[in-house]
Amino acid sequence: MPRYDAVLIDLDETLFDFRRAGHEALEASFQAAGLALSDEWYRLYYATNAELWREVEEGKTSVTALRVERFRRYFSRLGLAIEPAAFAAGYEQRILSVTYHIEGAVEAVREIAGMAQVVVLTNGISHVQRARINRSPIAHLIRAVIVSEEAGVSKPDPGIFSLAAGFTDCRDRSRMLMIGDSLASDIAGGIAFGIDTCWYNPTAGSVADHVRPGYEVRHLSDLPAIVRG
Numbered sequence: 001m002p003r004y005d006a007v008l009i010d011l012d013e014t015l016f017d018f019r020r021a022g023h024e025a026l027e028a029s030f031q032a033a034g035l036a037l038s039d040e041w042y043r044l045y046y047a048t049n050a051e052l053w054r055e056v057e058e059g060k061t062s063v064t065a066l067r068v069e070r071f072r073r074y075f076s077r078l079g080l081a082i083e084p085a086a087f088a089a090g091y092e093q094r095i096l097s098v099t100y101h102i103e104g105a106v107e108a109v110r111e112i113a114g115m116a117q118v119v120v121l122t123n124g125i126s127h128v129q130r131a132r133i134n135r136s137p138i139a140h141l142i143r144a145v146i147v148s149e150e151a152g153v154s155k156p157d158p159g160i161f162s163l164a165a166g167f168t169d170c171r172d173r174s175r176m177l178m179i180g181d182s183l184a185s186d187i188a189g190g191i192a193f194g195i196d197t198c199w200y201n202p203t204a205g206s207v208a209d210h211v212r213p214g215y216e217v218r219h220l221s222d223l224p225a226i227v228r229g
């Protein structure tokens with residue numbers, strides 16, 4: 001019998017390479033507006049976007065509000081007179097049309113799904129996340145996809161973990177594992193919900209003092225052995 005019966009797993013930067021897809025979508029959106037995306041502009045977008053997602057995690061704003069607000073704030077910082085809502089819609093359309101996987105993601109999910117029930121738990125925009133998953137070979141391997149925008153609550157709030165756990169048959173939290181790349185949302189949230197956690201840490205970053213993952217892996221190919229125990 002495997003060590004875990006249910007596995008909750010993050011999507012962006014854990015299974016999907018969102019950074020690459022996001023960079024391309026942003027570049028194409030600027031191109032459509034007759035502008036070229038510089039490295040400096042990209043870094044500022046990345047920082048502004050991260051700032052908004054942090055505010056969502058802290059419960060200060062909603063995912064739906066973030067969709068336009070991140071571009072409103074970004075263009076205001078750049079001093080560009082671009083209408084944020086239309087730009088946001090074009091960006092989302094572009095980003096949902098590509099799915100790049102992190103190396104080893106499909107193989108790892110396939111192997112894990114042979115041992116445990118897998119639920120994807122992602123802080124994100126519903127139609128974007130669902131379109132990207134539906135195009136991926138992982139789609140038929142997972143029991144459910146929980147997206148924060150439609151859940152109305154985001155990781156690290158234990159509420160969204162409880163919602164995701166409800167899509168599995170597992171009622172014993174000691175047999176449930178959360179896997180993700182974010183200490184602040186995936187690992188802290190899993191700990192708050194009372195389940196074991198595994199930090200996907202490909203760049204060998206250091207652990208924050210107050211968040212201690214139960215396991216840590218550098219490669220997704222290391223995950224099945226942890227689920228197997």
Ligand SMILES: [Mg+2]
Nearest residue numbers: 010012013181
């Ligand atoms: Mg992530």
